[in-house]
Amino acid sequence: MNNVVRSHLILSLVPACMLYTQATLAQETPREDKHYVGLLVTAFNHRSIGTTSKEEATGSGGTLVVGGHLSDLFHAEVRAGSGFRDAEVPGSDLSLSIDYFASWYIGLHYPVTSYANIYGQAGFSYIQGTAELRNPGDPRNAQFRELEGDFPDSSFGIGWVVGLDVEVLSDTYLVFEGGKLSKDTGTDANIFQFSTGLKYEF
Numbered sequence: 001m002n003n004v005v006r007s008h009l010i011l012s013l014v015p016a017c018m019l020y021t022q023a024t025l026a027q028e029t030p031r032e033d034k035h036y037v038g039l040l041v042t043a044f045n046h047r048s049i050g051t052t053s054k055e056e057a058t059g060s061g062g063t064l065v066v067g068g069h070l071s072d073l074f075h076a077e078v079r080a081g082s083g084f085r086d087a088e089v090p091g092s093d094l095s096l097s098i099d100y101f102a103s104w105y106i107g108l109h110y111p112v113t114s115y116a117n118i119y120g121q122a123g124f125s126y127i128q129g130t131a132e133l134r135n136p137g138d139p140r141n142a143q144f145r146e147l148e149g150d151f152p153d154s155s156f157g158i159g160w161v162v163g164l165d166v167e168v169l170s171d172t173y174l175v176f177e178g179g180k181l182s183k184d185t186g187t188d189a190n191i192f193q194f195s196t197g198l199k200y201e202f
Contacts, residue, residue: 031069031109031201036077038065038175040197046087046096047190050143059087061098063195073110077121079103083129093134094144096151098191101127101181105161115167122160125182127152127191146187153186165199173199 040063049055061084067077083098107121131151133144163177178194 032072033069034201035068036065036199036201038197038199039063040065040081040175040177040195042081042193042195044083044087044098044181045192045194046089047192049089049094049096049147049187049189050092051146052143053091055089055091057087057089057096059083059096059098060085063193063197065199073108074106075109075119075121076106077104079105086132089144092141092144093138094141094147095132095134096129096147097132098127098129101125103159103181105159107161109165117165117173118163119165120160120162122158124156124158126155127157127182128155147189152182152184152189152191154182154184157182157184157191159193161193163195171201173201175199 042061042063044059044061045056046058047054047056049057061082063079063081065077065079067075069075080100080102082100086095086097088095103123103125105121105123107119109117109119111117129151131147131149133141133148135141136145136148159180159182161177161179163175165173165175168174174196175198176196179192181191181193183190
């Protein structure tokens with residue numbers, strides 16, 4: 001190989017090596033000081049409804065997530081959302097709706113691969129909803145009469161979330177998660193949340 005060809009080969013390899021190094025460094029940029037936004041589709045699973053049969057019903061809604069990474073492992077976030085399909089309680093004329101909610105969480109995330117993380121977080125939520133009971137005089141609705149009106153009775157509650165996020169595009173993650181949104185201390189009914197959607201970090 002003559003000197004001219006060797007020189008051209010070296011000159012063409014140097015930029016390629018520099019681009020590869022920069023790409024590698026970009027992939028290894030720590031998440032610390034990054035922020036994120038997410039939009040999730042959420043199923044609201046109501047459990048232990050009623051005084052005797054402890055029914056279960058599921059509605060659906062949407063959740064907006066805004067947060068930030070406090071370090072490589074810890075994050076904090078706020079959420080706001082609303083229901084768009086009520087939960088119809090089987091064997092009754094009761095429907096439960098979530099008008100809106102707001103949550104605050106602090107949590108821990110841990111990378112399981114270079115593109116996926118598991119996380120857990122705990123915090124509290126404020127929920128405003130309604131329980132509508134049609135035909136309250138019907139005997140089958142007797143156990144649900146105390147629920148009619150504002151639901152849940154206790155607007156503030158403690159909750160938690162565990163989940164997995166997978167990077168599908170640069171800084172864009174597909175999210176799968178579930179947890180407890182709140183527990184109504186007045187009626188002992190629980191509201192669980194199961195969500196999927198996208199999160200973008202910047």
